[in-house]
Amino acid sequence: DAKTTQPPSMDCAEGRAANLPCNHSTISGNEYVYWYRQIHSQGPQYIIHGLKNNETNEMASLIITEDRKSSTLILPHATLRDTAVYYCIVRLKAAGNKLTFGGGTRVLVKP
């Protein structure tokens, strides 16, 4: 699986959009970009994934650049409950394909 690079931490204000960047310059054509988050003392939680088109669900939006070398996870209206470590993971969409977690971005939402 391709390696990802994320900033180690970032703060954002409650009610504002949080934009979380991820670089994955060695991504291959059939690898997907996945985002998970881990709230303190809980297991990781799936957020969203995409291949090359932008994706949106009830939790977040995922913007993938045209060359697919980077992406941004957008939390449109951050709340205090969004404080967590966010992991960007690149992987093949195949059965049994494990998740390879990097260091993630520790996001602190402040009131």
Added chain:
Amino acid sequence: GAGVSQSPRYKVAKRGQDVALRCDPISGHVSLFWYQQALGQGPEFLTYFQNEAQLDKSGLPSDRFFAERPEGSVSTLKIQRTQQEDSAVYLCASSLAGGAVSYEQYFGPGTRLTVT
């Protein structure tokens, strides 16, 4: 509906003891994964089951670690002769996957193992 559950949530073991950690995946989920998460680190893959078959155990750190899923549902991760470096949170995840199709993984809350 019910999510992935793990028991116990916390386990303290003396060095040298054997421990068994249980995972109840979401009903009907074919795939089951175990991960180990050291303090301050991201989870690391240990092993993967598709139904009762253990298809990947490349992440198990030593032969003291053993996992099983005999009936293709509940899984147990066993650690023999625990050592202090085994202290970590052990996470279980399941997904509705079969063949070449993969779905997102749903994680349990983890079991925090402390070896003293």
